[in-house]
Amino acid sequence: MARLFIQLYLLIVATLLVVGWGLDRLWQLYGDQVALDDHGSNSALLLLQHELEKLPPEHWALHVEEANRATPAQILLFDGRQIVGETVQEKLDRGEVAHLQSGSDYWLHLKQVPGSDSVLALKQHRHAQERSPFEWLLMLIFYAAIALVIMIWVWPLSRDLKILERATRRFADNSWSFEADIKPNAQLFPLARAFRQMAARIEALISSHKDMSNAVSHELKTPLARIQFELAIAEKADDIETMRRHIDNIKGDVNEVNALATATLDYAILERADFSLHISRCQVAEVLAAIVEHASAEAGGAPQISFHNGAPSLQVSCDLHLMERLVKNLIYNATKYARRRIEVALAQRGGEFRISVEDDGPGIPAGDRERVFDSFVRLSPCGAGKDGFGLGLAIVKRVAEWHNGSVRVTESQLGGACFEVVLPIG
Ligand SMILES: Nc1ncnc2c1ncn2[C@@H]1O[C@H](COP(=O)(O)OP(=O)(O)OP(=O)(O)O)[C@@H](O)[C@H]1O
Ligand SMILES: [Mg+2]
Numbered sequence: 001m002a003r004l005f006i007q008l009y010l011l012i013v014a015t016l017l018v019v020g021w022g023l024d025r026l027w028q029l030y031g032d033q034v035a036l037d038d039h040g041s042n043s044a045l046l047l048l049q050h051e052l053e054k055l056p057p058e059h060w061a062l063h064v065e066e067a068n069r070a071t072p073a074q075i076l077l078f079d080g081r082q083i084v085g086e087t088v089q090e091k092l093d094r095g096e097v098a099h100l101q102s103g104s105d106y107w108l109h110l111k112q113v114p115g116s117d118s119v120l121a122l123k124q125h126r127h128a129q130e131r132s133p134f135e136w137l138l139m140l141i142f143y144a145a146i147a148l149v150i151m152i153w154v155w156p157l158s159r160d161l162k163i164l165e166r167a168t169r170r171f172a173d174n175s176w177s178f179e180a181d182i183k184p185n186a187q188l189f190p191l192a193r194a195f196r197q198m199a200a201r202i203e204a205l206i207s208s209h210k211d212m213s214n215a216v217s218h219e220l221k222t223p224l225a226r227i228q229f230e231l232a233i234a235e236k237a238d239d240i241e242t243m244r245r246h247i248d249n250i251k252g253d254v255n256e257v258n259a260l261a262t263a264t265l266d267y268a269i270l271e272r273a274d275f276s277l278h279i280s281r282c283q284v285a286e287v288l289a290a291i292v293e294h295a296s297a298e299a300g301g302a303p304q305i306s307f308h309n310g311a312p313s314l315q316v317s318c319d320l321h322l323m324e325r326l327v328k329n330l331i332y333n334a335t336k337y338a339r340r341r342i343e344v345a346l347a348q349r350g351g352e353f354r355i356s357v358e359d360d361g362p363g364i365p366a367g368d369r370e371r372v373f374d375s376f377v378r379l380s381p382c383g384a385g386k387d388g389f390g391l392g393l394a395i396v397k398r399v400a401e402w403h404n405g406s407v408r409v410t411e412s413q414l415g416g417a418c419f420e421v422v423l424p425i426g
Pocket of ligand 1: 329333334337338359361362363364372377378379380387388389390391392393394416417
């Protein structure tokens with residue numbers, strides 16, 4: 001704080017001093033010019049000169065003295081031959097008024113009395129350069145006011161910078177939480193918000209990678225244990241038939257490990273920070289209709305899947321492949337849990353479109369509606385069909401986020417779950 005304040009203060013004061021000094025010099029030059037162009041002084045000299053011309057030269061000194069006594073002006077009469085300086089001399093010879101600086105306080109307006117060597121000089125004060133104590137006091141107040149203004153500006157800035165620094169240090173010291181109490185109207189608030197977003201993203205990435213590696217090792221354990229068990233029995237098998245049966249079981253477990261690896265890799269790609277979308281224009285209603293048709297055919301009419309197309313000609317910018325995955329994951333889940341009915345709907349509102357998939361199954365308990373979108377989360381053993389890895393909804397969430405959209409689950413009017421994805425049309 002002190003360093004920032006002193007640096008800024010010195011910079012501003014130095015700038016003011018340099019600019020002030022420059023202006024002073026300019027003003028002085030301008031002031032001198034005004035003084036020298038003063039017609040009053042020149043006319044007074046001319047008048048006096050005319051008067052002297054009417055008198056004999058021996059009375060000139062006396063007349064000048066009288067003029068000095070009668071007026072506040074200071075006039076001198078001296079021998080022009082004493083004057084050094086060619087330009088001044090030339091001007092006087094031409095009968096013009098010349099100027100000479102006398103010390104640092106006076107200007108002399110000079111005029112030669114025609115036909116003589118005598119020169120009349122009118123003394124004029126230069127502008128006073130000395131500052132009075134009051135002016136010094138004003139100057140002091142001026143610089144103190146600048147210090148105060150800078151202080152008022154710098155103090156909250158430096159306080160917030162310190163808060164940010166401390167929060168960043170804590171974050172770096174593995175606490176993985178970024179707590180910086182910076183007010184919304186502070187100058188550094190946008191920076192703090194950007195930091196917070198970055199920290200949240202890092203935290204989410206780290207925790208999702210942690211969860212993923214924990215979950216993968218956990219998922220791998222079961223088929224590997226089964227493989228070990230099958231191998232141990234197969235080794236002891238006497239006949240080729242029993243051996244084949246165990247080998248077939250092992251094949252099933254290997255396939256499961258393979259499917260897990262594929263699903264995890266697929267999901268890991270979506271989790272990557274540098275993941276990029278292949279955006280194209282797509283007719284989202286057509287995509288939905290095709291997937292619904294395919295799922296209906298696979299389900300064989302039970303459950304029954306209906307599609308309410310509320311935006312038939314809607315064109316959106318999206319990654320077609322990912323959009324298909326999103327819709328398939330939701331519909332595939334619904335077919336696993338629905339009892340009789342699934343309703344898929346497409347609607348458009350403003351610059352957004354909404355895809356919803358509802359079913360009449362058991363639904364998602366209110367307490368699980370957030371975490372169900374985390375990777376490797378499965379709530380309860382599902383009904384029909386094979387168990388998944390708990391990645392389907394995590395993929396849906398990632399895809400929605402990559403498209404700057406969101407997904408949420410609520411309770412459906414059908415009685416089950418209602419998954420709702422809202423995405424910008426783009
Ligand atoms: N329509 C639904 N109704 C009720 N529960 C659901 C529904 N959809 C998902 N769930 C619950 O959410 C959990 C997570 O679903 P998710 O799609 O992520 O994983 P999964 O279907 O189990 O496996 P995967 O999709 O990876 O094959 C499921 O295990 C299930 O418990
Ligand atoms: Mg699923």
